[in-house]
Every structure is written in structure tokens, then in C-alpha cells.
Amino acid sequence: MAEGKKTDIKLPDPSKLIVSSSPHLHNGSSVRKIMWLVILALMPSCIMGVYYFGFAAFRVLAVCVISSLIFEYIFARMMGRNNDWKDGSAIITGLLMGMLLSAGMPWWVCVIGCFIAIVFGKQVYGGIGFNPFNPACVGRIALIIAFPKMMTTWVPTRFMDKSFFVFDKSLLSPEKIEQIKGMSHLPFFHSVIDGVTCATPLGVVQTPFKLGTATEQLVGTVTDWQHVWQYAIGNIGGCIGETSAIALIIGGIFLIAMKVIKWYIPVSYIGTVAVFSTIVHFSMSPPALPGMVYQVLTGGLLIGAFFMATDMVTTPMTCKGGIIFGVGCGIITCVIRNWGGYPEGVMFSIVLMNALTPLIDRVTANRPFGKKQTSKTEA
Numbered sequence: 556m557a558e559g560k561k562t563d564i565k566l567p568d569p570s571k572l573i574v575s576s577s578p579h580l581h582n583g584s585s586v587r588k589i590m591w592l593v594i595l596a597l598m599p600s601c602i603m604g605v606y607y608f609g610f611a612a613f614r615v616l617a618v619c620v621i622s623s624l625i626f627e628y629i630f631a632r633m634m635g636r637n638n639d640w641k642d643g644s645a646i647i648t649g650l651l652m653g654m655l656l657s658a659g660m661p662w663w664v665c666v667i668g669c670f671i672a673i674v675f676g677k678q679v680y681g682g683i684g685f686n687p688f689n690p691a692c693v694g695r696i697a698l699i700i701a702f703p704k705m706m707t708t709w710v711p712t713r714f715m716d717k718s719f720f721v722f723d724k725s726l727l728s729p730e731k732i733e734q735i736k737g738m739s740h741l742p743f744f745h746s747v748i749d750g751v752t753c754a755t756p757l758g759v760v761q762t763p764f765k766l767g768t769a770t771e772q773l774v775g776t777v778t779d780w781q782h783v784w785q786y787a788i789g790n791i792g793g794c795i796g797e798t799s800a801i802a803l804i805i806g807g808i809f810l811i812a813m814k815v816i817k818w819y820i821p822v823s824y825i826g827t828v829a830v831f832s833t834i835v836h837f838s839m840s841p842p843a844l845p846g847m848v849y850q851v852l853t854g855g856l857l858i859g860a861f862f863m864a865t866d867m868v869t870t871p872m873t874c875k876g877g878i879i880f881g882v883g884c885g886i887i888t889c890v891i892r893n894w895g896g897y898p899e900g901v902m903f904s905i906v907l908m909n910a911l912t913p914l915i916d917r918v919t920a921n922r923p924f925g926k927k928q929t930s931k932t933e934a
Contacts, residue, residue, distance in 0.1 A: 586683065589867075590643030592815050596806035597650050597862065603788075603802045604795035607712040608658035609743045612795045616653035618665045623649030626673040636682050644683045648672050651691035654796020654858065655902075656698075659710040659749060664702060668694040688909045689863050692902045699897070707898075709792040711753040713741040719753045719792070726750035753792040755853070755898065786852040797855040807861030816865040820877045824860040825851060827885025835893055856888065859901035869909045876912075876919035883908045 605612045627645035631637065639645075652668050672694030677686040699706045711720055722732045727750040735741070735751065785791055789799025797803070810816045829847040836846035850856070864870060864884055871880050884904040891900025 586642045586644070589815055590647055592813055593647050593810065593862070594643060594650065596809045596815075597647070597654070597796070599802035599805050600654060600796045600799055600858070601650065603799035604654065604658075607714065607789055607798065608710065608795055609713055609741065609745060611710070612658040614662070615656055615658055615660055615665055615795060616650065618662050619653035619656070619669050620646055620649035622666045622669040623652065623673055626670055627678070630674055630678040631682065634678065634682070639678075639682050642683060644677075645673060648677070648690045648694075651796075651858075651862065652694050655691065655695045655794050655855065657706075657709050657793075658795055659708070659752075660705065664698065664705060667701075668698045671697045684868055686868055687912070688906050689866050689869050692863060692906045692909075695902045696906060699902075708752055709755050709794075711741075711751060711792050712790050712798075713743070713745075714790050715753065715792065721752045723750045723752070755791070755793045783848060783852065786849070791853070793853075794855065797858045800852045800857055803857040803861060807857070810861065810865070816861070817874070817877060819874055820865050820870060820881045821860040823878045823881030824864055824884045824888075825856065827882045828856055828889055831885060831889040832893075835889070850889075850892070854892070854899050855901040859884075859888075859905055863901075864905050864908075869912060871912055871915045871919065873916070873919045873921060876915045879915055879919065880908050880912065883911070 601616060605616070623645045624640055627640040627648075631639035649669060652672055653665065656665060656668070672690040675697075676688060676690030676693035677683065680686045717736050720735070722735075724732070727735075731750075741751075782791075786798075787800045789802065791798050807816075807821060811818050811821075828850055832850040833847045860881075864881065871877050884901075887904035887907055888900040891897055891903060897903070
């Protein structure tokens, strides 16, 4: 430019500028689309739960989904958000709540859990997108604290080995007990579920380390390698939707392939549990706690890692933050499982790390594009 020559700067017409908040690019996704993809990913585990636990499992899932929708509709309208119940998030909360309960859970306990999850886990914070904690985790933890005996009483699957059954002789006559023992499997529609219970693998494993070595033989049976396949397909006592590891992995891979969730949170979570449990297993004197395969396949690790620790609202936004979040969840889970008062620690670990999400986001936030790094001298 020649010296002394005046150049006018032409600015765009302000009336033609559109000012809006981010994101400025959209890939076509919507909250409703994402929610229904998650629901679709949960279906394999729900189907396996109903197959193994029978009609009672379907009843629990149905009660949880319907009650969650009702509470979402009522409280969303009370707070002026009339369309919240239509986005599918309440269905996911209901499904997860049902999947985290035993098939023998009374209907009123299901309703209480869904009320706490929807109202105190989400709506009081402003609805979807504003809740700091995963709603289903909040509901499950509240039920564990309020009804510890109910929440740690499990019904066996229809095809489970009868040697693991515990019969309530006050509800079942000796003749009925013998009749059940003689069945190849429990019928899909059956009325004996209140009189037959069993222990979950994690619950049985913790027993000898709290009560002595009287049950070491039982633990050896439960942790035998011949039972690994039963753990993988879901033919074990426990919650409706957390037992079938294969079904949960299929759902998780589907969500990763559809780019609904990021891979680094479930991988870092499951990987941390695998490494931690392996170290503990080989560092303890006999009888040592079960190792990696057993810890990964049993309990709520997989459903928590794929469907709850990956919640977009309650987990860190960056890759580095997600890895920190997953590692933290894994360490807390293993500590509670191995030395805590509960046989399972997944829900507690996710909620505790949810509370640290804002701090993790702040520490791991990426530098804005074009921003110059401030030196110590300038600061």
C-alpha cells in the first residue's frame, strides 16, 4: 500500500449478520434421536433379562418406564417445560432404573426409585442438560440406603443351577421345594419367585473376607472358570439388566459406532478395574480375591461403563478429562468392591466422579483457538 494513501475499511451490513450461540455447525443429531439410539442399545440387555428372569423382570421394567414418564410429565408441566417428557430421556431413566433392580422387587419400590431419579435427580436442577448427577444412579443409591435388605436380595434365573438356590421355608412347603428342585428350569410365568433367592457372585465373594473361611468352598465354586460363560451370557443372580455381559457389550459397541458415546470413558473405566483387580489378586495371600475376568463380567461394571459413565451431561467434555473420569470411577469401584461395605461400587463411583466433573473440565479445558499462551513475566 502506497504511503499516505487512505484506504476505507468496508464492514458487512449488520442487518444481514446472524448472531447466535454455539454450535454453529450441526451434524443433524437431536436429543430425541440420541435418546432413541440409547434405548435401542439397551434392548439386547433388557431382552436377555426378561428371558432369564421371566415375566417378573418385564413387570419391573414396565413399572419403571411408565412411572418415570408419568413423573417427568407431571413435574415438567409444573415447571413450565411441557415438552421434556417427549424427548425419550425419561424412558432411558426408567429402563436403567428397572435394569438396576432385582426381578423380585415390589412395584412400589420401583415407583419410589423412579420418583427420586426423575424429580431429585433431574427436574429440580432444570431438566435434561442441567442435572449434575446421573438420575438413574441417584435413584439406585437412594433405594440402597432406604431399603438395604430388599436391594441386596436377589432372585435366581430360570435356568440357574439349583445348588445356588436359597429356599424360604416359611413361604414354601417341603413338597414345593422338592418340586422346584426337580424342574429343568423355572417356568416363564411362575409364582415361586418370592420364596426362592440366591446370592450374586460379588456378594458371595465378599462373604469369606468378612466372616472367615467357612464359605471358601462356595466361593471356589462361584469363581470357577467353568462358570465364566454363565457370567458372560447372564445366567447368574443379580439385577435384571446388568447380568448379560455380551448383551451390554453389543449395546456399548453400537453406541460407539453410532458416535453417540466416546470410547475413552468405558475403555479407561473397564481397563482400570481390570488392572487394579489383577494387581490385588496376585498381591494378596490365599484366598485371594477374584481377578480381572471375574471382576469385569460380574456386577454392574459394564452397564455403568457404557450407559451411565458416558452421560453427556454429567461427564467431562474433553478426551483427557474423560480418561481421568474413567480411571477415577475404576479405582473407586475396586476399592468399594474389595474393602467396602457393599459388594458393588459402580453407582457410588459414578456419582462421586460426577461431582468432580466441573473441576476436571476446568483443569483439562483446551486452549481457545488463536489464544496466545501468557508467559509468567506477562502474568
